[in-house]
Amino acid sequence: MNNSASARTTELDVSAATAPASQPDRRWYSARSLRKEARNNYQLYLMMLPPLAWLIIFMYVPMYGVQIAFRSFRAVDGISGSPWVGLKYFKKFFHSYDSMQVLANTFEVCFYTLLAGFPLYVLLALLLNNTNRRRFRRFVQMSTFAPYFISITVVVGMLIQFLSVQDYGIVNNIIRFFGGEPILFMTKPEWFSSIYTWSNIWQGAGFNAIIYIAALAGIDQELYEAAVVDGASKLRRMLHIDLPGIMPTVSITFILAIGQVMNLGFFDKIYLMQNSLNLDRSEVISTYVYKTGLASSLPNYSYAAAIGLFNTMINLVLLLLANRISRRVNQTSLW
Incomplete structure (x- = not known):
């Protein structure tokens, strides 16, 4: 009996020790x-x-006004007093004769700018990081960063001057020098996307490369030392150390860029570059919304709000897709 009693006592002690403590x-x-x-x-x-x-104040509170896209908004009645019309203005946009052309122009300019500029920003950061001459690196950083501070209006004026067919047009003077015929760049619809994109890249290359230069500065220097000891060239170090080291940063910035791809932050630049001859390729959603919602003699705020909301929904869908693809490909995502 003593053995059985001691055994039961031992079991009780063990169970008490292993029992979970009361959770707070x-x-x-x-x-x-x-x-x-x-x-x-x-x-x-x-x-x-x-x-x-x-x-x-500036992002969430104004969302109350989004409902005018679904109302026939009248200023005298206010937002809440205007009658509901459902998807009337969305249907109106899709049934308009120029909606498909505006969408096509927007996609062309946006994705041309993204796909042409994004790799160049990364490449510029990689090249600057692997440059041994400090003075040359500082000169390149300064010369590529300085255009970012030039006003958009001044940049468009410079483009008009440089691409002019007059004697002061630098580009056409070079074409004449090699025996070619001058080109009216600003009036040719087929040149609009290229002029807009490459002038954007020139203006923003240094600014957009800063974040990748900062990411490269955080890579462990012992990796470079080990690579040098193993005889790796600069190209090998760039491919096997630099790129993998900044790939999470590249993925996050690319996802964010995809989410803003339809916004066209340089609306004023496109608007200033537009003229009656290149309008077939330069009319994008942002300028179309401005002209129909504000600049028209009979402004239609509900119609403009519907187009802007549709544009935002495209950005949201692209952001979700880019985030999901990035999470599956390289396990890096916003959420």
Whole structure:
């Protein structure tokens, strides 16, 4: 009996030792942790307040006005007083004779700019990172970064001057020098996308390469030292150390660029480059919305809001697709 009693006592002790402890209230624990975190790092939370307030005021509050895309908006009635019309203005846009041309122009300009510029920004950062001459690297960084601070209006004026057929047109003077005929670049619809894209790349190359230069600076230098000892050339180091090291940054920035691809941040540049002769290829969604919603003698705010909302939905779908593909390909994504 003594043996059996001691055995039962041992089993009770073991079960008591292995039994899970009573779990504290997770909600109370998380609230206490949050208060403690806020108290210990209140300076950081105070620094977050201005951008958070800006985000709420300028990004979320205006979303209330999106509903005018589904209403026949009249200023005297206000947003809530205007009658609902459903998808009337979306159907109106798709049934208009120039909707497909506007969409095609937008996709052409946007993806041309993205696919031509994005690899060049990465390549510029890689080349600058592998340049041993410090003065030359600083000169290239400065010369590529400086155009970013030039006004869009000034850039368009420069384009008009450089591409002019007059004597001061540098490009056409070069064409004449080699025996060619001058080209009216700004009036040829087929040249519009190329002029817009490559002038954008010239203006933003240095600025867009900064983030990749910063990512390259964070790569462990011991990897380069080991590669040099093994006899790896600069090209090998670039392909097997630099590119894999910045690939997460490249993936994230590419996803963000895809999500903004339809926005065309340089609306004013496209609008200034437009004329009656190149309008077939230069009319994009942003300029079309401006002309129908604000610049028209009879502005249709609901119609313009519907087109803008449709444009935003395209950006959202592209962002979701890019994020999903990136997560499957290289396990890097926004969420």
